[in-house]
Amino acid sequence: MCTSCAARIDRLEHRARRDRRLALFALAATVVALVAPLRATPASAASGPRVASTDSVxxxxxxxxxxxxxxxxxxIGAPLPDPxxxxxxxxxxxxYSGILLLDANGDERSGYATTDSGQVMFTLDxxxxxxxxxxxxxxxxxRLNLTDEFDNGIRLGTSREGPFLDFVKAGKSVAQLPGGSKLP
Amino acid sequence: MIARALALLPLLAMHTLGAQLPASGVPDSYTLQSHRGTVTDVAFSPDGGTLAIAGTDGRVSLCTLASRKCAITMRSGEGESYAVAFSRDGHLVAIVGEQAEARVMETVTGALLRRIPLTSYSTAVAFAGGDTLVVGTQDEWLSAFDARKGHLIRRWKVGAPVVVLASAITGSRLATGGPLQLWSEVDSVPMRALRAPGGLTRVAFSDDGRLACSAHIRGVTYLWDLERGAILDSLVSVREVSIASARGTVRDTVRVAMSSMALAGDGRLLVAGDARGVVHMAGTQGDTLNIAFLAHFGSISAMALDRRGTTLVTGSSDGTVKVWDLSFRR
Structure with a gap:
């Protein structure tokens, strides 16, 4: 390779590096020019009327x-729609007013709600x-009621008459505490 | 979705096996339509050539089976559409839904003929004799209207919200549920309360009105002899479960809700769909057909058989409507 050719290549590479630096500087300046007004907006808006904020209801x-x-x-609804x-x-x-959870088929599977007659309940379906x-x-x-598909279940709770516990098998009460009590 | 597909592998295998062995009776099918949401009802026109389809997306479509095209799309009003029914001559189609009104359309053009106000929203509609439209509502009323003129003929309280309704082609009978009850179409007199479990999801009659069929949430479908009020046959849907306990894992079966059902006009074929998307088919009165296959990836929420029992249509919470060829029965 000739010496003049090598020098020419050096000059070209130098110019190329300089051009790349200029291009990067121009890009950075453009980004700063675009972003700066956006960052300044909240400060300038603070003195004006508030359109929306995180404490909106x-x-x-x-x-x-x-x-x-x-x-x-x-x-979430007041009232909740029919199931x-x-x-x-x-x-x-x-x-009923409160929260409902539905499965992927649209069937209701859980609820946390109050009734217009004053009860509050949590259900799993x-x-x-x-x-x-x-x-x-x-x-x-x-009270807490638990049942399965065979109508087996447990009912327990408290009332003015005291605590109660009832075991149910196939829809019929098989054991109660206190014994012989009438469940509320 | 993968876990669900794996859980259904045995059923898929059964389906594939059936497809390879047509003698087993697993029918050919095609997807007629897709809805955004659950398909809530499907109904055949009396000649079996047209199908009405309703969905929770509010759309009601009229589709021609020969061309596999759904040319007319209507709405039941704002909100979800719940039930559709054809008049006995096939000229009218009625729709009910989330709005407290019934809409009566002309089948050929889809033109709105009447908007009949109701006392609450409705999920149950049927045509009785002539152009008498019967609508059951959630506020426990069963109302009969002249569908063409739109005026009320009579209405009566049935004692429970009417979720499902069917009308017998002959015999002047209506069936309602909530609790399964039979009514005389002529004088609105209760004929018989059948001792069926609660959670009724569908009811249907045979053409002669002597048989009825009821599907229930607790995984069973009954075929009833209405003269005697007795159960003639039943279909049960179960799935296996593993129950962990201190003494190890126990295998057991639990019932799967029957979400839809249809009865062939001659009463000799009972078809039920369950909450897993499985179709159960059973012959009755000496017909030994007994097959089950996976039809949808969602509960089967709507089902209809043509009067000859050779074409089955299923709709699902997966949004699809499928048509099944049952001509192998002939």
């Missing part, structure tokens, strides 16, 4: 959370049937 009658397929999965089973709604038999119900009366009593 949302007042609605209902809120539905949907999954990636667009299916309703969580419902849907296999695509058809069924009467809930009263006004298999498809189409409540299997656990933890409920407090407005005054004077709380």
């Amino acid at each position: 949302l007042r609605v009658r209902g809120l539905v959370v949907v999954d990636g397929q667009g299916h309703d999965r969580v419902f 849907s089973l296999f695509g058809k709604r069924r009467s809930r038999g009263g006004n 298999e498809v189409g049937r409540m299997v656990a119900n933890f409920m407090a009366q407005p005054a004077g009593g709380v």
